[in-house]
Amino acid sequence: MLARRALFAWGLAALSLNGCGWTPMYADVATGPADAELRAVRVAPISERIGQKLAIALRDSLNPGGEPTPPRYMLSVTLQVVRLDLGVLTQGIGTRGRLDVYAKFTLTDTVAKTVPLSLTSHANESFDILANLYSNVVTEEDARTRAVEELRRDIIARLTVFFQRRAAAGRP
Helix, strand or coil: CHHHHHHHHHHHHHHHHHCCCCCCCCCCCCCHHHHHHHHCEEECCCCHHHHHHHHHHHHHHHCCCCCCCCCCEEEEEEEEEEEEEEEECCCCCEEEEEEEEEEEEEEEECCCCEEEEEEEEEEEEEEECCCCHHHHHHHHHHHHHHHHHHHHHHHHHHHHHHHHHHHHCCCC
C-alpha cells in the first residue's frame, strides 16, 4: 500500500511539473535543431595516430546513439602538431615540453556542393620531460590525448553553433 502511495505521489508530482514549464534535466533544447544535422556529418579519415583518435572522438560525438542517418556533410580535418622543449637546463636537457596542435577543419555540403564552414582550432598542452625515456613517452602521449579532447569539444561546439544559426535563419 505504501508503494502505491509513493508511486501515485511521484506521478502527481510529474504531472504538476509539466504545466509549470518544467523540462527534463538532460534534454538539450538549445541543440535540438542541430542534432539531426550533426548526425548527418561524416568525418573523413585523419592522418597519424593523433588524427585517428580525433576522428573517432568526433564520430562518437556527432552521432552518440549510432542512429543510421544518410550523410549530407563531410568534415575534413588537417592536423599540424608542433612539439617544443621549454625550461631547458644548462646541460641542454629539457624539463618541460609543450604540444601545440592546430586543426584546420572544413565542412562540405555534399548535396549542394558548397563549403559553408572552414575554421581553425588550436589546442595547447604541456607535459613534464623526465629522466626516464618511457615516462617521457607516456607524458607526451597524455598531452596528445588531452589535446584531442580539447579539439573535439571546440569543433563540436562550433559545428553546433553553425547548425543552430542556420536553423534559426530558416536555411536547410
